Amino acid sequence: MNKLHVDYEQYHHLIDRVVDAVESSGYQPDLILGVSRGGLFLADGLSRSLRKPMAVIAASSYRESSGTSQGDLQISSTIASVVPVAGQILLVDDLADSGHTLRALCTHLKQFCPQIEQLKTAVVWVKPSSVFKPDYAAQYLESDAWIVQPFETRDFT
Template identity: 50%
Template sequence: MLTEDGKHLYVSYDEYHNLIEKLAIKVHQSGWEFDTILCLARGGMRPGDILSRIFEKPLAIMSTSSYRAAAGTQQGNLDIARYITTPKGEIAGRVLLVDDLADSGHTLNAVIGLLKNNYPPITELRSAVIWTKQVSTFTPDYSVEYLPTNPWIHQPFESYDTIRPAQLLAKWKV
């Protein structure tokens, strides 16, 4: 649900999963065959996992982080992991890079540059995201929703950013 001022987008679990299914359809309808899904942790992990299951492809993970301050609402310096975790040795062939959104575009541009320069076994690389903001300097190959008002996206699992174990103990009276 987009707020009237266009500054906030609230997404339920059902909407979130429906959007990932629509992303899968876009990739499938393109006819492009790929060997591996590489998701960017953390935002791309849920979409990457679901796409991996739908397409029956191995899931590789590359950890990136730029939203750490203020419970994940302020962008800071981009950190990219030195290694990719993959169940099949080295990542190679045709790779679908998955993240949740193209926000500023900084992360996706940096990761694609790193992959092209440091992973010669990757023969083709395409990108897939749920949302693309108008301000993004990166245009993904596959995207479900274009957001011209650049809202802050409130994803359904973000409540866990501020929940701590003591709160769960109180909630569940353990």
């Protein structure tokens, strides 16, 4: 599989594109909900830029073959947040790969957080085979490259 290496300068530019897309849409989230691990950098950038609180939910399906092969999705039973998970929520992950994680998280959150009035999603990248189309994205990829993000250098040593 081809690899797309992204450095910090490129990554921050992509975060800015997502921030601009959310701001220009007029959507006013009450809370940025980042998906650990990959979504935390984007969630932090959105939280700081939009001046909204950030919460974290853990979800993982990449545990097989040293984290490069997708398995069963596991979602944490709790959300780390200092404010209620309610109102307008922006769910943030790094990418929509197959799209199954974001789809499952949306279903999970609507079921377990009935105080959510509106749930929108944002990612840095969307792969062409994703079955889920986020509300906001910085880049729609034309091929199914493996993305090596700047903070993942320890994963590939």
